[in-house]
Amino acid sequence: xxxxxxxxxxxxxxxxxxxxxxxxxxxxxxxxxxxxxxxxxxxxxxxxxxxxxxxxxxxxxxxxxxxxxxxxxxxxxxxxxxxxxxxxxxxxxxxxxxxxxxxxxxxxxxxxxxxxxxxxxxxxxxxxxxxxxxxxxxxxxxxxxxxxxxxxxxxxxxxxxxxxxxxxxxxxxxxxxxxxxxxxxxxxxxxxxxxxxxxxxxxxxxxxxxxxxxxxxxxxxxxxxxxxxxxxxxxxxxxxxxxxxxxxxxxxxxxxxxxxxxxxxxxxxxxxxxxxxxxxxxxxxxxxxxxxxxxxxxxxxxxxxxxxxxxxxxxxxxxxxxxxxxxxxxxxxxxxxxxxxxxxxxxxxxxxxxxx
Ligand code: DAH
Numbered sequence: 001x002x003x004x005x006x007x008x009x010x011x012x013x014x015x016x017x018x019x020x021x022x023x024x025x026x027x028x029x030x031x032x033x034x035x036x037x038x039x040x041x042x043x044x045x046x047x048x049x050x051x052x053x054x055x056x057x058x059x060x061x062x063x064x065x066x067x068x069x070x071x072x073x074x075x076x077x078x079x080x081x082x083x084x085x086x087x088x089x090x091x092x093x094x095x096x097x098x099x100x101x102x103x104x105x106x107x108x109x110x111x112x113x114x115x116x117x118x119x120x121x122x123x124x125x126x127x128x129x130x131x132x133x134x135x136x137x138x139x140x141x142x143x144x145x146x147x148x149x150x151x152x153x154x155x156x157x158x159x160x161x162x163x164x165x166x167x168x169x170x171x172x173x174x175x176x177x178x179x180x181x182x183x184x185x186x187x188x189x190x191x192x193x194x195x196x197x198x199x200x201x202x203x204x205x206x207x208x209x210x211x212x213x214x215x216x217x218x219x220x221x222x223x224x225x226x227x228x229x230x231x232x233x234x235x236x237x238x239x240x241x242x243x244x245x246x247x248x249x250x251x252x253x254x255x256x257x258x259x260x261x262x263x264x265x266x267x268x269x270x271x272x273x274x275x276x277x278x279x280x281x282x283x284x285x286x287x288x289x290x291x292x293x294x295x296x297x298x299x300x301x302x303x304x305x306x307x308x309x310x311x312x313x314x315x316x317x318x319x320x321x322x323x324x325x326x327x328x329x330x331x332x333x334x335x336x337x338x339x340x341x342x343x344x345x346x347x348x349x350x351x352x353x354x355x356x
Contacts, residue, residue: 006061009050010068016040016047017072024079030087037080047073117356118224118345121333122206125226128250129204132243134228137203139189141210142169145179147188152267153308160266165212167221182210186227187267190305190324193229194313199320200232206329217341224329229305231315231322237270237304240323244302248276252336259296268303268324275299280338290335297335300327 020040027033040047051069054062115123126136145156154160164184171180189205205227213221230239241260248256256276263273275298277283278291286293302325307317330345337356339345344352 006057006065009054009057009065012050013047013065013069013072016050017075020047020076021079024076024083027083028087028090030084033080033083033087041073041076041080047076114353114356116345116353117333117337118330120356121329121336122224122226125247125251125327125329125332126204126206128247129228131250132246134202134204134230137189137193137205138207139183139186139192139205141183141208143181143183143188145177145181147191148181148183148185151191151309151312152187153306153312154266158266160264167210167212183207184211185209185326186225187324187326189227190229190267190309191313194231194310194315199315199322200230201322202230202232204228215343217343218331220330220342220346222346223342226327226329228302228325228327229322230324231305231310231320233319233321235321235323237323240302240304240325243323244274244300244325248274248299251332252276252279260302263301263303265301265303267306267309269306271301271303273298273301274325289338289340299332299335300325302326 020036023036024033027036037045039045042048047069051066051073054065054069057065126134130136148164148166149155149158149161166184167182168178169180169182170178172178186205186207186209189203189207193201193203193205206224207227208222209225210222213219215221230243241258245256245258248258256279259275259277260272261275263271265271275296278285278288278295278297280290281288281295284291284293284295291297302323305322305324310317310320310322330342333339333345334342
């Protein structure tokens with residue numbers, strides 16, 4: 001092996017440093033950078049080789065060139081670190097600045113909800129009455145005893161109060177009375193509407209009601225009702241029949257028949273319950289799930305507004321008469337769609353709700 005001359009070694013260190021620097025300037029990615037490092041500074045790298053060769057020189061030359069070589073090495077190592085930092089930073093800012101939204105991708109489906117079956121049937125029923133000239137009004141769910149009972153001809157201590165198991169609000173007035181409750185029906189709105197308007201009155205009142213009751217397939221402690229009220233001069237039972245018959249035909253089909261039977265509600269006289277003929281079986285099928293063999297299905301209570309209710313709100317009972325009715329919309333939906341348990345309406349089970 002020929003001895004490297006001090007001059008040629010110094011020259012090659014300089015040339016090499018120059019060349020390495022130029023190459024480094026052109027590098028833009030980490031992979032090429034690593035190759036660059038290996039080829040100059042690695043164990044068999046060209047600078048490493050030169051430095052190793054210096055050991056052949058004599059002491060004085062070794063000292064001079066060693067210093068030169070180390071300087072060159074330090075410079076390249078420093079520039080390598082700097083370049084590494086630059087490349088990483090460039091990569092990062094490119095990552096963040098690139099548009100991350102691909103507008104050509106198909107959109108994510110937004111799950112569209114639907115109206116609750118109760119809401120749907122309430123709308124269907126009220127629509128029928130709106131088409132017949134009724135307006136829709138709503139009232140408070142927390143109600144006074146006064147409207148829920150007194151104004152409806154159900155005075156305190158009257159046995160008819162037992163028809164409505166009541167949830168009382170934990171509040172007492174100055175007299176120590178408990179006058180506030182969760183309305184047990186929508187009928188209190190009859191009095192509220194009449195107090196604030198003069199005849200003619202034609203309203204339907206959909207809303208939530210509450211009763212202190214155990215639940216079973218046909219009873220809930222909370223449920224909806226739709227109240228109806230028409231008061232005017234010369235309203236007779238024929239108007240009640242005609243209106244409710246028309247309602248039944250629009251909701252349950254043209255061929256429906258209706259049946260009225262006497263029933264008792266303190267705020268109407270006479271009071272009735274209205275049934276429609278069974279639309280599920282040809283009539284009186286003993287195994288019919290809907291009518292249970294009777295051929296008839298009760299769908300609401302109704303009657304001619306009691307004169308005491310009219311006089312209670314200051315209407316002239318010689319001049320005005322009216323009819324009222326109360327429908328249980330969940331019950332109507334159960335009949336219409338064959339739902340076998342009223343509690344389904346309140347359990348929020350999507351398997352049930354999605355069917356409507
Ligand atoms: N409010 C009655 C109830 O909850 C239903 C009812 C019956 C309403 C007859 C009426 C009616 O307006 O005339 O049991």
